[in-house]
Amino acid sequence: MIIIENKEGVHPVKSLAAIYPEAVEQTKHKILDDIDRFLGNKESLPLLKHYLDERGEYIEQIWINVWLNKVSNSVPKKEKKEYLREKGFEVEGVDRKFINQIFRNEIRTYQPFDAIVWLNESFRVNEQKWKEHYHNAREHYFQRKQEQERAKKRENIRANIDRSVLEILEQNYELFYLFIRHYAAKQLVKDFKHNTKYKAIDTYRLEEMLEFDGNFEPADYSTVSQFFDELTGEIHQAVEWGRTFFEYETYYYRYQRILSEYIAKLSADKTIGTISEETLSDYKDALSGDLTASVILDWLEDSILAYTEDILTRLEEEFLSDLLAIADIPFDEAIHRKIYERDIAERERKIAEEKAAILRKQEEEARMLNDIFGREYSPSLRQNIHYVLHIGETNTGKTHQALTRMKAADSGLYLAPLRLLALEVYDKLNSEGVPCSLKTGEEEKITASAHHISCTVEMFHEKDFYEVVVIDEAQMLADKDRGFSWYKAISKANAREVHIIGSRNIKKMLLQLLGDSSIEVHDYSRDIPLQVESKEFSLKNTKKGDALVCFSRRQVLETASLLQRNRHSVSMIYGSMPPETRIKQMQRFINGETSVVVSTDAIGMGLNLPIARIVFLENEKFDGTRRRRLTSQEVKQIAGRAGRKGIYDIGRVAFMSDIRTMRRLLEQEDKPVDTFAIAPTNAVFERFQKYYRDIGTFFDLWERFESPKGTQKAALTEERELYELIRGTEIEARLSMMDLYGFLHLPFSKKEPALTVQWQNTMYAIVRGTELPEPVIKKRSLEEIELSYKSIGLHLLFLYRLDMRTEAAYWERLREELSDEVHEHLKSEVKNYQKTCRQCGKKLPFDHSFQICDSCHSTRYARRSRGRRDRH
Known part of the structure; x- marks a missing residue:
């Protein structure tokens, strides 16, 4: 302006x-x-x-x-x-x-x-007026000077008094403690006799009204400290981090006040008799009055604060019963000193006994934990197994080589990290004339005369023998939630040959696990080099053979929609997509029906597509806890899908930003995996049941169990959250612990509230012997079809676990129909998909950086700011 x-x-x-x-x-x-x-x-x-x-x-x-x-x-x-x-x-x-x-x-x-x-x-x-002003000023000057001298004298006297009090407190510490102990004892008797107890509350702040909880019972408290935590019903002012506020008062603060006053009076009475005549005379000259005990009492508040805190700490350690016992005994120093010494000796004896009991309990618990868990997680490899390690980068033919050996064997088992890959190998082997069955938690497809099985790694059973077992993506051994399934498969595989496929960073861990076994190692390197483009990628430069990678289903759909509106034909891949739909989407790209793939990082695990260039639309992902930059292994796993052998001479990789950092992640040597995941086993549950029978205690012990060096416990977070929904219900009462844990461990999307409700309702139906509730099928939108697909998947998990295979066949057909509908929806409807604000639904530009519009962000920020102001 x-x-x-x-x-x-x-x-x-x-x-x-x-x-x-x-x-x-x-x-x-x-x-x-x-x-x-x-x-x-x-x-x-x-x-x-x-x-x-x-x-x-x-x-x-x-x-x-x-x-x-x-x-x-x-x-x-x-x-x-x-x-x-x-x-x-x-x-x-x-x-x-x-x-x-x-x-x-x-x-x-x-x-x-x-x-x-x-x-x-x-x-x-008016010179006379100037002179008068001068005389008045001099008079005031001398008055101020005299007052300053008197003030200095007062300060000196007070400092001397403070020193005297501190000396007296120090010299008479034990005697004063006996006085204070007796005084506090009488006060405690009054409080227990006349005061009312209040119900405990989560906070002492004044948001909650206090409720009466009957009378105090001395037997409820072991130490004075425990009683001091009770509320008096009064309100007092407190200071925290320099901020003053009001809260409900505890007895600690009441006794701090009471004892401060008592200690001050004791000190003042004792001090007045020790002050010299000279000090008394100086005080009288300075203040025109006599120095008395009451004057000293007024001065002592700050001086004895630290002393009072020390006394309170000592008093809190006392047994409450010891203090209540001396309240009615008239004070005599010799008698009370003798009682106190006896009480100290008795207290030390009891404390020693309690410590010993705690130590015994800890030792017993350590023995129990070792018995239940300790001996379970050392690999017990079968003899006469030949292990073949296929170690190398993505897209180097590792899985192909292992499967070739498995196909040639009389019997074989393929263990996949994903249901999609199990399905892909099932289709591949059958199409190549090798009869193969499929087993996942959600489906079974039994092929006549098949001696080969393709399944997810969680379906592994150690009792079944195969000539060749193939374990894919062994670096998942380190996954904190699923890794134990790989550990179990590797350490307990029952076969002549076990082929283990993994990235370079898992090689050292595998060699340690296999120890002195017969091991053959094949290292794989890419025949087709990867080349990072030096120019930042823009969507307008998308071309045939590109795979664009982002890290949410929402962004896959938004990106695909924009590309389709710009006349690109697009295949889509994301984690929650039905595997059958994913295969069809991939096949469209392989057949040339689509020219571009838009995918989440699901593309990085086991999917071999004719991709010329991998494009990272984001360099960060949300990992369930926070948004973070991609790791070197993640970048390599995804980027390695570029450059299909026999089609391209080079694999290209592009980034939308921060090319230098991302190139460094792609090229750097991975840190070797140094831990693997462990989880509860049937043997662990069997040993646990020698001590306890409830799964709540099992979860608590699992948390206390210290994972052996080189291992990492499965968090069991989802299982615990499901358990809290049915804790103490008839479900827990009627099921054996092993069966209940099996249901808690079912692999479904527990973050979907509708699926969690379905799980709970099905559990009630199982224990009551009624028909299982049917999955809810809705088809008004892509989201509803996908959720319906998941709902049927959860239903199938129950059906197969309950051996209801006839019903399962019907629901498998229905689920396949839903996967077709998802596929058709993606082919025809995604073009109209619009990026919208997650909060208000307003349309957003594609390049808008956030999931909510600016207006909703401003409203949210203002609300948070208001909340912070209200709290302060």
């Missing part, structure tokens, strides 16, 4: 007429105070001229300061703006601070008060 000044005259602000004389009077008072200070220090009368020579500049400044402060604080903003407007300033829309600054500058020279003229008129023409 440009401010243009007009040199025309202005009319004064109305308020100035009243403010001006007040400012003049205040200035005169300040100058007279300054004259008093000036004259008071002079032993002979100086001339007015000497004062003006020395203090002239300061006198002028007094007026300016007084005047500007007066008008700034007293003139309303409206009048300030009117004044400036009349002087030619543009003031509309101008910041208040700037208005004040301009107003102060303009009003500075308004009718200045000439203090020098006023002083000359007051004193130069």
